[in-house]
Amino acid sequence: MPEVYIDSLTIENFGPYYGEHTLPLTSLEGRCGILVGGKTGAGKTHLLRALYLAVVGESGIGDLRKVETGSDATRFNFERSLNRKANAEGKDTTRFSISLSQRDEKGAGSRKIKLVREI
Numbered sequence: 001m002p003e004v005y006i007d008s009l010t011i012e013n014f015g016p017y018y019g020e021h022t023l024p025l026t027s028l029e030g031r032c033g034i035l036v037g038g039k040t041g042a043g044k045t046h047l048l049r050a051l052y053l054a055v056v057g058e059s060g061i062g063d064l065r066k067v068e069t070g071s072d073a074t075r076f077n078f079e080r081s082l083n084r085k086a087n088a089e090g091k092d093t094t095r096f097s098i099s100l101s102q103r104d105e106k107g108a109g110s111r112k113i114k115l116v117r118e119i
Helices: 044-056 059-069 084-088
Strands: 003-013 017-024 095-103 111-116
Touching: 003 044, 017 044, 017 084, 044 059, 044 111, 059 084
Parallel strands: none
Antiparallel strands: 003 017, 003 095, 095 111
16 A cells, blocks of 8 residues: 655744745655654644644634634634734735655655645
């Protein structure tokens, strides 16, 4: 069965990410794991949300609201997820771009796709 890999994710004006940030997520030297760490408020959860929204699109906003119920501090509110600095500059959209590749088990063939979402 072919395997799907995330090659890169680009986030623009989402949560703490002001401007455009591209994160290469390809494996290093055959390793297949990415460790994401940082202080509270650094953007770890927004990174996961961005991955989801890049793949699913705008319909994923409702899914995140259902899954992330809780206190006002942790509940997902997309309207408040636009980067504050970008919002102050009059920018009212966020953009996600994800590059995926599908490879067969033997490495003989692969396909690539790039999804771009603007919400």
